[in-house]
Amino acid sequence: MTSIQMPQLGETIVEGTILKWLKSEGDSVERDEPLFEISTDKVDTEVPSPVAGTVTRIIVAEGETVPVGTELAEIASGEDAPAGSSDAPAGAAAASSAPLASEAGSGPSTPTPDQGADDASSAPASAPTPVASAGAGSAPGPLPDRGGRSQILSPLVRKLAQEHAIDLSTIEGTGTGGRITKSDVMSVMAQGGGQAAAPAGAPAPAAVSSPAAVAPPSVGRAAAQGDTVEPMSHIRKAIASHMLASVNETARAWTTVEVNVDHLVKLRDRAKDAFLATHGVKLTYLPFVVRATIDALKAYPTVNSRIDGENVVTPRAVHMGVAVSYDAGLIVPVIRDADAMNSVGIARAIVDLAARARAHQLTPDEVQGATFTITNPGPYGSLVSVPIISQPNAGILSLDAIQKRPVVVEHDAIAVRSMVYVSMSWDHRLLDGEVATRFLARVKHNLESWDFAEDLGV
Amino acid sequence: MTRSTWLFEPGGSVPYDPANEAMHDLAARRLAGEVPDVLILLEHPPVFTAGRRAKPEHLLWSEQEAAARGARVRHIDRGGSFTFHGPGQLVGYPILDLGARPDAGAYLRALEEAVIRTGAELGVELHRREDVQTGVYAGDDKVCAIGVRLMRARVALHGFALNCDTDLSWFDGIVACGLPNNGVTSLSDLLGRRMGVDEVRPVVRRHLATLFNLSLTPPPSEEAARSNLTPMHARAG
Numbered sequence: 001m002t003s004i005q006m007p008q009l010g011e012t013i014v015e016g017t018i019l020k021w022l023k024s025e026g027d028s029v030e031r032d033e034p035l036f037e038i039s040t041d042k043v044d045t046e047v048p049s050p051v052a053g054t055v056t057r058i059i060v061a062e063g064e065t066v067p068v069g070t071e072l073a074e075i076a077s078g079e080d081a082p083a084g085s086s087d088a089p090a091g092a093a094a095a096s097s098a099p100l101a102s103e104a105g106s107g108p109s110t111p112t113p114d115q116g117a118d119d120a121s122s123a124p125a126s127a128p129t130p131v132a133s134a135g136a137g138s139a140p141g142p143l144p145d146r147g148g149r150s151q152i153l154s155p156l157v158r159k160l161a162q163e164h165a166i167d168l169s170t171i172e173g174t175g176t177g178g179r180i181t182k183s184d185v186m187s188v189m190a191q192g193g194g195q196a197a198a199p200a201g202a203p204a205p206a207a208v209s210s211p212a213a214v215a216p217p218s219v220g221r222a223a224a225q226g227d228t229v230e231p232m233s234h235i236r237k238a239i240a241s242h243m244l245a246s247v248n249e250t251a252r253a254w255t256t257v258e259v260n261v262d263h264l265v266k267l268r269d270r271a272k273d274a275f276l277a278t279h280g281v282k283l284t285y286l287p288f289v290v291r292a293t294i295d296a297l298k299a300y301p302t303v304n305s306r307i308d309g310e311n312v313v314t315p316r317a318v319h320m321g322v323a324v325s326y327d328a329g330l331i332v333p334v335i336r337d338a339d340a341m342n343s344v345g346i347a348r349a350i351v352d353l354a355a356r357a358r359a360h361q362l363t364p365d366e367v368q369g370a371t372f373t374i375t376n377p378g379p380y381g382s383l384v385s386v387p388i389i390s391q392p393n394a395g396i397l398s399l400d401a402i403q404k405r406p407v408v409v410e411h412d413a414i415a416v417r418s419m420v421y422v423s424m425s426w427d428h429r430l431l432d433g434e435v436a437t438r439f440l441a442r443v444k445h446n447l448e449s450w451d452f453a454e455d456l457g458v
Numbered sequence: 459m460t461r462s463t464w465l466f467e468p469g470g471s472v473p474y475d476p477a478n479e480a481m482h483d484l485a486a487r488r489l490a491g492e493v494p495d496v497l498i499l500l501e502h503p504p505v506f507t508a509g510r511r512a513k514p515e516h517l518l519w520s521e522q523e524a525a526a527r528g529a530r531v532r533h534i535d536r537g538g539s540f541t542f543h544g545p546g547q548l549v550g551y552p553i554l555d556l557g558a559r560p561d562a563g564a565y566l567r568a569l570e571e572a573v574i575r576t577g578a579e580l581g582v583e584l585h586r587r588e589d590v591q592t593g594v595y596a597g598d599d600k601v602c603a604i605g606v607r608l609m610r611a612r613v614a615l616h617g618f619a620l621n622c623d624t625d626l627s628w629f630d631g632i633v634a635c636g637l638p639n640n641g642v643t644s645l646s647d648l649l650g651r652r653m654g655v656d657e658v659r660p661v662v663r664r665h666l667a668t669l670f671n672l673s674l675t676p677p678p679s680e681e682a683a684r685s686n687l688t689p690m691h692a693r694a695g
Contacts, residue, residue, distance in 0.1 A: 007611060010563030019510055034610065037510075043562040044510055044537040045608035 321370030538605030
């Protein structure tokens with residue numbers, strides 16, 4: 001069964017009106033044959049069917065306006081059980097069209113013995129009316145493997161069985177692994193089994209009496225016992241589409257530098273208590289990195305730019321997005337005009353925005369308009385990360401875990417220093433490697449050489 | 459990469475029905491891959507056309523009254539409501555393959571952009587009113603109506619109608635585009651001097667070519683003959 005939905009005719013087009021159905025319920029339709037006409041704002045179009053099959057249900061009537069993605073109709077494609085089984089559960093239809101029904105269903109993969117097949121095989125060869133014939137007679141609907149029995153059927157066997165209304169569940173296959181072959185079907189036909197195909201739309205009364213037909217419908221890959229199944233949240237969906245759009249639209253490249261932050265670690269250890277006492281917020285490394293990055297953005301403004309149509313827009317101010325994880329997912333609150341702040345202002349802004357993000361209290365304009373983004377997976381132990389650019393920014397800088405490492409220092413001596421990888425995913429549409437690398441080198445230089453002590457006001 | 463595109467410019471007033479027929483024929487053949495993209499730029503004799511969503515009451519004159527004034531009424535398959543085509547109006551029908559997953563919204567915005575750039579070049583500031591409707595406006599007044607159809611959700615047909623020195627009293631016959639509170643205007647009214655179709659056409663053509671990356675070439679002569687896109691009578695340039 002194929003679900004037909006209101007198509008997306010453009011990012012800004014969110015709904016459409018059904019002008020006309022070109023097919024009615026019960027009509028067959030070819031693949032790419034126009035199925036219905038829609039009207040959206042100022043664009044009308046006819047929409048072709050994605051599959052060949054039979055229109056089994058029209059859900060949205062002509063004249064109705066519905067959002068993009070709304071289910072409009074169902075088409076039983078040629079591989080599905082034909083129209084007679086339109087009342088079958090969707091799961092059963094899916095299983096019957098799947099080439100490996102046993103994987104989709106919950107039944108065992110060996111043939112179940114109690115479906116008449118054994119009766120057929122044990123019936124005396126001289127019996128004039130094999131059970132297959134009786135079975136087909138009581139089940140006019142062509143229902144190949146509807147019973148959920150494991151069967152790998154060739155298209156030819158399916159076709160033959162459908163055309164002659166032969167209930168395949170009553171045939172004992174003679175092929176490899178008990179498969180039903182063409183000659184098995186032919187021999188049933190030769191014995192008078194089957195009949196002309198039932199008219200489309202005829203009910204399938206026998207389905208109810210078949211023991212397997214009442215088996216619960218199954219989904220493609222069923223959740224195992226104990227698994228939880230929950231719909232995606234709106235925020236998760238929004239994050240998913242934002243991330244995917246970025247991957248699809250940006251030419252992402254990645255560069256990293258290693259930074260010696262030994263003196264920053266010592267400064268923080270020395271100043272953190274006084275900082276908390278003076279300013280009321282904890283001192284982290286993030287304000288240092290934001291400050292160092294803003295200076296580099298001023299030096300290399302294209303890293304602060306964005307693409308707008310065929311133009312490149314380079315804002316004068318830096319509005320720094322800081323990725324914050326919270327219970328609902330990920331959000332990027334924005335420190336507006338961060339370039340006008342010192343480390344204390346930035347530290348306060350980060351703490352304030354993160355706290356309100358986690359309390360779900362951010363306003364929409366506090367999560368919009370970032371000109372660049374910093375993400376900080378370091379506290380969780382990430383050594384090097386390759387973030388996805390938050391569009392429309394040209395780059396996202398990642399601050400990973402600060403670790404003590406043996407490094408080569410002056411005079412070729414080896415010493416233990418606090419080191420960190422600072423990386424940037426950047427959009428190669430806007431920047432080239434030279435600018436990206438010079439930018440990161442500037443961030444590294446700032447972090448290694450600036451004396452932040454005065455900036456902290458402690 | 460530029461798209462090789464046939465340019466039809468009959469250079470006169472082409473009756474609506476044969477033009478509409480030629481447009482559909484070319485679109486169907488574009489869909490089948492038999493012809494390249496096509497751009498048709500022409501004028502029509504007076505005609506009121508109604509899109510599929512047009513409300514009958516938005517035709518303020520009866521069909522007889524319209525006919526008495528020399529205009530026909532046609533119900534057609536584009537999006538949008540009533541509009542008017544007639545002398546002094548540049549009508550553009552881009553027949554473009556927008557691909558398997560077209561962004562119809564972006565296509566409409568690009569058509570608007572071509573007209574906005576044309577206005578800027580001619581010295582009049584035009585803009586979108588996406589809050590109101592597709593089209594190009596000066597203030598609250600519409601200067602260019604846009605209505606499009608996609609054949610098989612893929613090939614664009616119909617297009618835009620830009621008032622150059624159109625006799626705007628024709629619009630008294632309809633509630634243009636179904637918007638009672640928005641007026642209509644023309645480039646000539648906006649500029650305070652006559653700005654005819656022949657002057658506007660090359661500017662629009664150039665901006666369309668830039669925006670859609672079209673490499674415009676004349677169609678083969680047999681296509682020009684087949685298309686029926688011939689003016690009723692020759693007009694002095």
